[in-house]
Structure formats: structure tokens, C-alpha cells
Amino acid sequence: MSSGRKSLGHQKIEIKKMSSESNLQVTFSRRRSGLFKKVDEFCTLCDAKIALVVFSPSENVFSFGHPNIDTVIDRYLSRIPPQNNDIMQFIEARHKTNVCEINDQLTQINNTLDVEKKLGDELSHLQKEYETQFWWTCSHNRMNWIQLEIFKKALKEFRNLVAQHTDRLVI
Structure with a gap:
């Protein structure tokens, strides 16, 4: 049978040094x-x-x-x-x-x-x-090998897109 209490009341807590x-x-x-x-x-x-x-x-x-x-x-x-x-x-x-x-x-x-x-x-x-x-926005000195390879490939693709665009503008 319930006595009407909703909480356990004042509880004793363990005293110990904080880690943070x-x-x-x-x-x-x-x-x-x-x-x-x-x-x-x-x-x-x-x-x-x-x-x-x-x-x-x-x-x-x-x-x-x-x-x-x-x-x-x-x-x-x-x-x-x-x-x-x-x-x-x-x-x-x-x-x-x-x-x-x-x-x-x-x-x-x-x-x-x-x-x-x-x-x-x-x-x-x-x-x-x-x-x-956004790893590509940080300094290349802080990139790992895989990120440098991906970045190099993206720069090559970007160079090709710029070259294609300038070829269209010249013609």
C-alpha cells in the first residue's frame, strides 16, 4: 500500500573527489x-x-x-x-x-x-x-594522407572545369 510519498526524500550521497x-x-x-x-x-x-x-x-x-x-x-x-x-x-x-x-x-x-x-x-x-x-578548409599541414589525396583530386577536377569554362568563353 502506498503512503503517498512520491520521492525517496533526502538521500545521503557518497562524498568523493570530482573527476572533471x-x-x-x-x-x-x-x-x-x-x-x-x-x-x-x-x-x-x-x-x-x-x-x-x-x-x-x-x-x-x-x-x-x-x-x-x-x-x-x-x-x-x-x-x-x-x-x-x-x-x-x-x-x-x-x-x-x-x-x-x-x-x-x-x-x-x-x-x-x-x-x-x-x-x-x-x-x-x-x-x-x-x-x-569541413576538413578541406583547414591548412594542408593538418591534413592526413587520405585527405590530401582527395583534395588533390578535387583541385584537378576544379582545374579541368575552369579550363572547360574558359574554352567556351573564348569560342
């Missing part, structure tokens, strides 16, 4: 942004001091720190409690704003780069399709 490099980079960019947002929310809600360093698949480094990454790392390494100073809080807030703006800009640039890479891949694919379909 372009998908890996796009997923990394999106997940990194989400991770930084979650860490920022955690800092705001819990007044936690956090330093996060992430290396992308292409070895780029991304960091997030609250109040800033240097303060958190210095505190971790030296175990010195933070000082409650209004000027320091202002500097840290300003630094955090700058880091967030730069991270947003970097995310936008990475997304644009991903789109441009996809367009480049599509153009390369279309060029290969075009060269496969």
Missing part, C-alpha cells in the same frame, strides 16, 4: 563562498575568533579571519588574550570589511574566469567539429 577539473574549480568557488559566509555568521552569532585558510585545487590561497586572521593566529601562537581597545576594534572592523570586499571581488573574478574557460572549451569543440566536417 572544470567542475571541481566551479564547485570549489561556490563552496568556498558558502563556507566563508557560514564562518562569518558563526563569528557574529557566537562572538568566536576564527582563522580559516583554504588552498584551492589550483593552489590559490584564500583566508578569512575574525576579527582578522593575523590577530587570531597571533593569539593562537602566543596564547595572549585579546585587548579590548576601541581603536583596535575599529581597525579590525575596517580590515574585515576590506577582506570581505576583496573576497567578493575575487569570487566574481573566479566565476567570470570559469565562464570564460567554458566558452573557450566550447569554441575549441566547435572548431574541432568544423574542421572535422
Whole structure:
């Protein structure tokens, strides 16, 4: 008997490394942004001091720190409690704003780069399709032996047609 459910609901998926490099980079960019947002929310809600360093698949480094990454790392390494100073809080807030703006800009640039890479891949694919379909339009250096023979025969036939046509025009 049916219970009225049309889907299996939330399913657990297997977590494994992606095989496609372009998908890996796009997923990394999106997940990194989400991770930084979650860490920022955690800092705001819990007044936690956090330093996060992430290396992308292409070895780029991304960091997030609250109040800033240097303060958190210095505190971790030296175990010195933070000082409650209004000027320091202002500097840290300003630094955090700058880091967030730069991270947003970097995310936008990475997304644009991903789109441009996809367009480049599509153009390369279309060029290969075009060269496969219209092989005689590509450079003779890129033709194989069979294509060169066919091309040679077509040129001879074309020469004969031109000669016949010019003979008719002269008479």
C-alpha cells in the first residue's frame, strides 16, 4: 500500500573527489563562498575568533579571519588574550570589511574566469567539429594522407572545369 510519498526524500550521497577539473574549480568557488559566509555568521552569532585558510585545487590561497586572521593566529601562537581597545576594534572592523570586499571581488573574478574557460572549451569543440566536417578548409599541414589525396583530386577536377569554362568563353 502506498503512503503517498512520491520521492525517496533526502538521500545521503557518497562524498568523493570530482573527476572533471572544470567542475571541481566551479564547485570549489561556490563552496568556498558558502563556507566563508557560514564562518562569518558563526563569528557574529557566537562572538568566536576564527582563522580559516583554504588552498584551492589550483593552489590559490584564500583566508578569512575574525576579527582578522593575523590577530587570531597571533593569539593562537602566543596564547595572549585579546585587548579590548576601541581603536583596535575599529581597525579590525575596517580590515574585515576590506577582506570581505576583496573576497567578493575575487569570487566574481573566479566565476567570470570559469565562464570564460567554458566558452573557450566550447569554441575549441566547435572548431574541432568544423574542421572535422569541413576538413578541406583547414591548412594542408593538418591534413592526413587520405585527405590530401582527395583534395588533390578535387583541385584537378576544379582545374579541368575552369579550363572547360574558359574554352567556351573564348569560342
